[in-house]
Amino acid sequence: MGGYFSTVAIMIGIYALVASGLNIIVGFAGQISLGHAAFFGIGAYSTALLCTKAGLSFWWSLPLATLITGMIGALLGIPSLRVRDDFLAITTIGINFIVRSIFLYVPFFGGALGIGGIPTPILFATKLRGQYYLALVAVLLALVTWFTFLFVRTWTGLATEAIREEETAAGAMGISHVRFKILAFTIGSAMAGLGGVLYAHFVNFISPDDFGFPVSIMLLSMAVLGGMGSIWGPILGAIVLGSLPELFRPLVQYRMFLYGAALLLVIRFQPQGILGEGSVLSRLVSRRRQ
Amino acid sequence: MQLLTEHLINGLAVGSIYALMALGLAMVYGILRILHVAHAGVYAIGAYVGLYTFQATDSFLVAIAVAMAACALVGVAIEKLVYYPLLKFPPYVPLIASIAIFLSIEELCRIVAGPYILGFPRRLALDSLTLGPVSLGGMQILVLLTSLVILLVLWFISDKTEVGLAMQATSQDMAMASAMGVDTKRIISITFALGSAVAAVAGVLVGIYYNQVYPTMGAVPAYKTLAIIVVGGLGSIPGAVLAALLLGLAEALLIGYAAIPLPRDALAFIAMIIVFMIRPQGLLGKKTR
Amino acid sequence: MSMPGEDLILRVEKMSRHFGGLKAVDNVSFHVRRGEILGLIGPNGAGKTTCFNVISGVYRPTSGQVFLDGSRIDGLPAHSIAARGVGRTFQIVRPFGGMTVLNNVMVGLGMPRYGSFIKSSPLFNNSKNRGQAMAFLNEVGLEGLADSPASILSLGNLRRLELARALALGPKLLLLDESFSGLSQEEVGRMMGLVRKIQERGFTILLIEHNMRVAMSLCERLVVLDHGGKLAEGTPDEVRSDEKVIEAYLGKGE
Amino acid sequence: MLEVENLTVAYGDILALQDVSFFLEAGEMVSIIGANGAGKTTLLNTLMGLVKAKSGRALYVEPSKDGGNRGRDILQLPAHERAALGIRIVPERARVFPNLTVEQNLRMGVYGLSGSVDVERAFGEVYELFPVLKERRRQAGQTLSGGEQQQLAIARALVSSPRILLVDEISMGLMPKLVDLVFSVLKRLNDEKGLTILLVEQNAVKALAIAHRGYILETGRIALEGKASDLSQNPKVREAYLGGDAAGGSV
Amino acid sequence: ADTIRIGLLAPLTGYAAADGLAVLQSVKLAVDQVNAKGGVLGKQIELFYEDDAGEAKEAIGLARKLVQMDKVVAVVGGSYSMPTRAVAPLFQEFEIPLVAGYAVHPDITAAGDFCFRNGFLGTVEGRGAGVAAVDMLKAKTVGMLTMDNDFGRQMAEGFKSYVVSKGAKVVYSQVYPLGEKDLMPYLTAVKEADPDVILASGYYAEAAGIVKQAHEIKLRTQIIGEEGYDSPKFIELAGPEAANGTIIVTNLDRDDERPVAQAYIKEYRERYGMEPDMTGASNYDAFLIIVDGIRRAGTTDPHKVKDAIAALKDFDGVTGVIKGFTEIGEVIKPVQVQIVKDGVFRRYGIVDDPEVIDPRK
Numbered sequence A: 001m002g003g004y005f006s007t008v009a010i011m012i013g014i015y016a017l018v019a020s021g022l023n024i025i026v027g028f029a030g031q032i033s034l035g036h037a038a039f040f041g042i043g044a045y046s047t048a049l050l051c052t053k054a055g056l057s058f059w060w061s062l063p064l065a066t067l068i069t070g071m072i073g074a075l076l077g078i079p080s081l082r083v084r085d086d087f088l089a090i091t092t093i094g095i096n097f098i099v100r101s102i103f104l105y106v107p108f109f110g111g112a113l114g115i116g117g118i119p120t121p122i123l124f125a126t127k128l129r130g131q132y133y134l135a136l137v138a139v140l141l142a143l144v145t146w147f148t149f150l151f152v153r154t155w156t157g158l159a160t161e162a163i164r165e166e167e168t169a170a171g172a173m174g175i176s177h178v179r180f181k182i183l184a185f186t187i188g189s190a191m192a193g194l195g196g197v198l199y200a201h202f203v204n205f206i207s208p209d210d211f212g213f214p215v216s217i218m219l220l221s222m223a224v225l226g227g228m229g230s231i232w233g234p235i236l237g238a239i240v241l242g243s244l245p246e247l248f249r250p251l252v253q254y255r256m257f258l259y260g261a262a263l264l265l266v267i268r269f270q271p272q273g274i275l276g277e278g279s280v281l282s283r284l285v286s287r288r289r290q
Numbered sequence B: 001m002q003l004l005t006e007h008l009i010n011g012l013a014v015g016s017i018y019a020l021m022a023l024g025l026a027m028v029y030g031i032l033r034i035l036h037v038a039h040a041g042v043y044a045i046g047a048y049v050g051l052y053t054f055q056a057t058d059s060f061l062v063a064i065a066v067a068m069a070a071c072a073l074v075g076v077a078i079e080k081l082v083y084y085p086l087l088k089f090p091p092y093v094p095l096i097a098s099i100a101i102f103l104s105i106e107e108l109c110r111i112v113a114g115p116y117i118l119g120f121p122r123r124l125a126l127d128s129l130t131l132g133p134v135s136l137g138g139m140q141i142l143v144l145l146t147s148l149v150i151l152l153v154l155w156f157i158s159d160k161t162e163v164g165l166a167m168q169a170t171s172q173d174m175a176m177a178s179a180m181g182v183d184t185k186r187i188i189s190i191t192f193a194l195g196s197a198v199a200a201v202a203g204v205l206v207g208i209y210y211n212q213v214y215p216t217m218g219a220v221p222a223y224k225t226l227a228i229i230v231v232g233g234l235g236s237i238p239g240a241v242l243a244a245l246l247l248g249l250a251e252a253l254l255i256g257y258a259a260i261p262l263p264r265d266a267l268a269f270i271a272m273i274i275v276f277m278i279r280p281q282g283l284l285g286k287k288t289r
Numbered sequence C: 001m002s003m004p005g006e007d008l009i010l011r012v013e014k015m016s017r018h019f020g021g022l023k024a025v026d027n028v029s030f031h032v033r034r035g036e037i038l039g040l041i042g043p044n045g046a047g048k049t050t051c052f053n054v055i056s057g058v059y060r061p062t063s064g065q066v067f068l069d070g071s072r073i074d075g076l077p078a079h080s081i082a083a084r085g086v087g088r089t090f091q092i093v094r095p096f097g098g099m100t101v102l103n104n105v106m107v108g109l110g111m112p113r114y115g116s117f118i119k120s121s122p123l124f125n126n127s128k129n130r131g132q133a134m135a136f137l138n139e140v141g142l143e144g145l146a147d148s149p150a151s152i153l154s155l156g157n158l159r160r161l162e163l164a165r166a167l168a169l170g171p172k173l174l175l176l177d178e179s180f181s182g183l184s185q186e187e188v189g190r191m192m193g194l195v196r197k198i199q200e201r202g203f204t205i206l207l208i209e210h211n212m213r214v215a216m217s218l219c220e221r222l223v224v225l226d227h228g229g230k231l232a233e234g235t236p237d238e239v240r241s242d243e244k245v246i247e248a249y250l251g252k253g254e
Numbered sequence D: 001m002l003e004v005e006n007l008t009v010a011y012g013d014i015l016a017l018q019d020v021s022f023f024l025e026a027g028e029m030v031s032i033i034g035a036n037g038a039g040k041t042t043l044l045n046t047l048m049g050l051v052k053a054k055s056g057r058a059l060y061v062e063p064s065k066d067g068g069n070r071g072r073d074i075l076q077l078p079a080h081e082r083a084a085l086g087i088r089i090v091p092e093r094a095r096v097f098p099n100l101t102v103e104q105n106l107r108m109g110v111y112g113l114s115g116s117v118d119v120e121r122a123f124g125e126v127y128e129l130f131p132v133l134k135e136r137r138r139q140a141g142q143t144l145s146g147g148e149q150q151q152l153a154i155a156r157a158l159v160s161s162p163r164i165l166l167v168d169e170i171s172m173g174l175m176p177k178l179v180d181l182v183f184s185v186l187k188r189l190n191d192e193k194g195l196t197i198l199l200v201e202q203n204a205v206k207a208l209a210i211a212h213r214g215y216i217l218e219t220g221r222i223a224l225e226g227k228a229s230d231l232s233q234n235p236k237v238r239e240a241y242l243g244g245d246a247a248g249g250s251v
Numbered sequence E: 001a002d003t004i005r006i007g008l009l010a011p012l013t014g015y016a017a018a019d020g021l022a023v024l025q026s027v028k029l030a031v032d033q034v035n036a037k038g039g040v041l042g043k044q045i046e047l048f049y050e051d052d053a054g055e056a057k058e059a060i061g062l063a064r065k066l067v068q069m070d071k072v073v074a075v076v077g078g079s080y081s082m083p084t085r086a087v088a089p090l091f092q093e094f095e096i097p098l099v100a101g102y103a104v105h106p107d108i109t110a111a112g113d114f115c116f117r118n119g120f121l122g123t124v125e126g127r128g129a130g131v132a133a134v135d136m137l138k139a140k141t142v143g144m145l146t147m148d149n150d151f152g153r154q155m156a157e158g159f160k161s162y163v164v165s166k167g168a169k170v171v172y173s174q175v176y177p178l179g180e181k182d183l184m185p186y187l188t189a190v191k192e193a194d195p196d197v198i199l200a201s202g203y204y205a206e207a208a209g210i211v212k213q214a215h216e217i218k219l220r221t222q223i224i225g226e227e228g229y230d231s232p233k234f235i236e237l238a239g240p241e242a243a244n245g246t247i248i249v250t251n252l253d254r255d256d257e258r259p260v261a262q263a264y265i266k267e268y269r270e271r272y273g274m275e276p277d278m279t280g281a282s283n284y285d286a287f288l289i290i291v292d293g294i295r296r297a298g299t300t301d302p303h304k305v306k307d308a309i310a311a312l313k314d315f316d317g318v319t320g321v322i323k324g325f326t327e328i329g330e331v332i333k334p335v336q337v338q339i340v341k342d343g344v345f346r347r348y349g350i351v352d353d354p355e356v357i358d359p360r361k
């Protein structure tokens, strides 16, 4: 497997991880977020600062940056308590823009120059590159997926879903929308933060534009395309949307157009995602089961 | 004092362009509850069609008319082919579709017209108007007047006519509206045609005002207008206009006087978040449960 | 009216809720005794649902107080009032549409756990919980639809689901907002039996009802609201023959 | 006036109505009775065009053109064209437009009819019937109480002077006084103006008392039909739908 | 192999697609010219180009692809700072020479001895603009309206340090976001501050906006722009009338009589039907520097090619006579000062004071 392929695979893995976090917020808690790249960025910047300025090693920084992002996610989830639905969607766009502006304008974050020299992780005296890094990403993705799997089966998951369906009725069932919405934001953001850490140590340098609004859009597209609210959805979405542009690469000039058109066609004809209810794939699977 | 007036007039002109862009979006949102990001793509198409027509005919009015017609068509096509079939799905589904359309339009413009910024071949000869100490640029007059006319027409349609009422009813319960005799498909198409035609006007005006037409010209408006319509109160047309004008003015004044260290695009969103903390339903929005 | 030492589960004191200039509930006081079935009736727009909304924490009162078991609950968020043992149904039904009927009820079963992270982290879908939830569905007659998504239920069935969900909370006070409307006649009879059974289990019930057959035969006492204020209060027989109530609410009919 | 043949309706894989056939004579009031989930709402919504039929026909015959006309199948028409023919519905759960005011909701009732209906008079009539609506003219639909919304839904259907009125549990949420009023209004409209009414009602006693004929719907099929008076005497019907003998009047 | 494979990364789509196109066209021109003359070391050159869309995360995969799958022996970095900066350490690790055309970030050459740059650092160009302002135009007061990115900021720094050292006063300083179209509020404020010259950075779109809107409000201040202005599009969009008299610092001199420059300009025009600009020229040179390195090394062995490039001396490039590279790989060449006259760029002056143009300063 060439380095090019492992690069693409690593990016897909990272996006799958981040999109899984988004799936918790949007798919399970029903809080539309169009600013998920902000948390991706916060994770990346946290680890970049922890490693380059505070001199932490990757292995310390990984959990710490994830935690920090989760906490900031809790904070930035507060607007979801006040505004809903499309208002929230747009508020989260705003959050994305503001966070990116802060990276860009506050010198501490390296401004437009970004932060460079983010170390490649070392395990047993080997630098984790290429396939090794891919293995690391795969292990973490598996962990996160397993976590999601459990999450939706707990009372917490049930309560979160109830809020998504009917907030007032959920309140009458004893469910605090504050607690569970913030919790969803915290978990979802922490996953994005974890993805950000992996991204930063893979690319070795980061700049504000890596976490702009278009990235949020791509993440949401991945989650929706795969099948929002299904655990494998974001992973599948990341694989499809992560590899499509690579497939179209020989068509240089037409590549992004084809990408857009392909995304449009899939969402138009499989609106519930490739794995969602009533999709071709899920029908095939259920037919086989019968 | 004179400086202040210049800032104010510039802010008003920019604000009314924002208003034109946001209007169509507010209308479309109003009827289908879709965050129609591709509206910004329609706006770019308007600018290109206007530009090419202007090159061919040398007439501003023809350019505007052709651009409006073309955009109305594109808008209705998007509605019929994509949005309408997706209505019963959660809102992020049509949103993603919309973003995909927007991306495709941007790329299509780039493939067809090249990646370059194009300019209008000849600047329109418009005299400037001097009122006392204040001098209004010809372009500014054009922008202000055009916007005013369009705003009035739209306000009349949406507030004073049966079609306007039908639009509101359709947006709230499409099935019941049709049970009351409303041809909802037609109403939706009318809304898209109108909103898209207004976007065309905005596109042409921006193209002339800044003399820049380029594939990604919709990128900034795409999200900024979203902020504007939510600040105004989603779906509220007067709200969108008010928010657009306020934003135009605020930008001009803040940048002119305060030398803020944040880009103006973040400004719209900061304003938005502040508004939400005070009025979660937006400036002129109705509270919904 | 309340006697000292009487066992009151709910006390509503001088409660008002205004919307702008509209006094939906205005200076209303009443109480519910432990173990009784109290009916809240009155003309359309009298403020009954608004009363429920204040008691259950959907709205804050504009003024006045609400006591549950002696402690004040007005102004508390809805979920903590539910956690204190107040369950309710909604006049305009609010199912968790995308979830199965069974899971709708499961949500109710989870109530004791939503207050803490530790308690809300176990998995919910085990046979014990399923069995309990099915028992509630059985009581309201929805067992056949347990695995359907709630969104496809007919209105009458949604009313029953609302009731099952509220029962699953195990509330000490149950608020029923027109839970009998839209039920077929046969079902109405069955549900009345169910409500009595619930009462026998020690629950207290406060219900809003326009179906006088139900209200008169189930309730031990009735409170009549009109235009936001209290019009009358008493046993069904007293209320039925009250001229003001007939004039405003019952009509001369039949 | 309306002849429904072999109507079948499905939601996805679930059959809600199977091979339902019935008819409505001009000027008739017909009641449909059935248990919860039997398909009553589905039936009315399908006739109005809110739900799509899977198969079957519903022939509408213009009352004016007497004799040998075949009528047209309204199932092929979009809802708004059915509304134009004079078919109106008082839907289950009222479904008032939540953000329109009471008055705007009523204006929707006469949408496109300003030429053919005396709007002022029609509004005056419903305001007289339901004075609370006049009081609440400027209040948004969604802030009305449940019973007020129901009144608005009835008024919204009546202002258009319909030819066929489909009524889905008209008494739901109404106070006893209004229940009586509403039924007497239906009866009066039917008697005096010859309004054709298809009545779905849980309060079967009341429904059969004012209807001419009735149909019993059981899990999506017509199980029984007959004159209203016959049905209300039928022991099986009494047992299942009239609440046994407990079914007295309201008070 | 029977060809020599050289790679190119350029933003062919995305926000910088216009520059990417100029780069690709110029490098293709250069490839054809070299191949027409028999190639190098007796072999034809084969170009492998990839579109990084101007984004770092795209570029890193493509860099690997160029090296590992396409087996290129050297790469022209025809993209912006962010992607180029991301890939420089990779090429260093793969030991493949990289010559960046116009990416300005300092980290690119800092990645190691395989990384070179044939463009100015922001500070150098800023100092060049400083010379134009205080030495050529004799400005006493200056203003700065700086594009908000790495290049804009570095340039402002270089400019400021130079003009201040020469005793001029900075009376206005403001950063504006990229992509800004409405520059009125800034320009109105500049009008108020009224400096003798203003350094206004920006790519051609912003540049056209600045110059056009300044013309509209009748701003008297002389505008000095930078290489971002260096595009025929700038003049077209601003309108010749407004653009006239604008002075820019760049690395392409249209009035350069040397045959290599004139030949490039002429052939580019003929082949593509458009005016060449600085981005194309700079990458054209970058490519030829690599070819020259291979020729002098006599082999495609990356280590030898790298050493040959590092040893470059007085190379006759389109963008001036390149004196060579510093030990860290920064180019040393004169800064060109151009002025818009009658709708075209003409020579205004050349800055070749070693104190100014030496990137090590």
Ligand SMILES: Nc1ncnc2c1ncn2[C@@H]1O[C@H](COP(=O)(O)OP(=O)(O)OP(=O)(O)O)[C@@H](O)[C@H]1O
Pocket: C019, C022, C023, C024, C042, C043, C044, C045, C046, C047, C048, C049, C050, C051, C091, D143, D144, D145, D146, D147, D148, D173
């Ligand atoms: N959010 C609100 N804003 C404005 N007015 C409201 C609001 N909610 C309720 N009202 C008004 O308050 C009054 C009382 O409403 P409420 O729903 O409590 O009546 P109710 O007694 O439950 O009537 P019904 O028997 O019809 O359900 C009504 O007139 C209603 O219009």
Ligand SMILES: Nc1ncnc2c1ncn2[C@@H]1O[C@H](COP(=O)(O)OP(=O)(O)OP(=O)(O)O)[C@@H](O)[C@H]1O
Pocket: C151, C152, C153, C154, C155, C156, C157, C182, C184, D011, D012, D014, D015, D016, D034, D035, D036, D037, D038, D039, D040, D041, D042, D043
């Ligand atoms: N949207 C839907 N999707 C799927 N199934 C549905 C849907 N709406 C209704 N059904 C099913 O169709 C059947 C008939 O429902 P309908 O609402 O017509 O009953 P109904 O006779 O009006 O009952 P009720 O007296 O409770 O109002 C029920 O089994 C119901 O579950």
Ligand SMILES: [Mg+2]
Pocket: C048, C049, C050, C091, D145, D146, D147
């Ligand atoms: Mg009520």
Ligand SMILES: [Mg+2]
Pocket: C154, C155, C156, D040, D041, D042, D092
């Ligand atoms: Mg029904």
